[in-house]
Amino acid sequence: MAAVVESQGPAKIGEEGDSQVSYPLTLLYCGVCTMPVEYCEFSPEAEKCKEWLKENDPDLYDEMNQVAEGVGGMDINDKDKKRQTRGGRGKIKLPKKKNAPKKIQISRTQRNKKKYVTIVTGLATFEIDSKKAAKAFAQKFSCGSSVSGDDEISIQGDVTDDLWDFIPEKWPEIDEDSIEDLGDVKR
Ligand SMILES: [Zn+2]
Secondary structure, eight states: OOOOOOOOOSOOHHHHHHHHOOOSSOOOBOTTTOSBGGGGGGSTTHHHHHHHHHHHOHHHHHHHHHHHHHHHHHHHHHHHHHHHHHSOOOOOOOOOOOOOOOOEEEEEEESSSSOEEEEEEOGGGGTOOHHHHHHHHHHHHTSOEEEEETTEEEEEBOOHHHHHHHHHHHOTTSOGGGEEEEEEOOO
């Protein structure tokens, strides 16, 4: 009992087909090779096609040719720029400091409530051997004295005032003006 609805018959494809087929872009067919103008470059008469397009649609002609040239040109420029920035500058080598300022610095640091350590730096700037200097201080002040770092001597005890007299006396090349008292420092 099912009501069978008959199909409406053959679809009317043929009737409306042509009018419904509308491309979003209006294709321009070349007057020379009869192909869409974008295919003109494949035509054996490509040069003639160009001429035809130039006359019949100058805007499109310009557009097509500019795009091609523009892209190529920019590409080359970009590559050049990248190449230029990539070629890094050579590292500038700074000359080593040969002549450090000649200066002796004396400072004092407190080891505990009663004990101080006097620190002398800069003797090497006068080309004085740190070990020999430490020995000299130990003999002079009858105390412990040792090389405690690069161009640094630690003397057990507070001998700051004595150093002001002793250093120029022991090494006449050291002027008192070259000695700086840094006072108490924390270590
Ligand atoms: Zn053509």
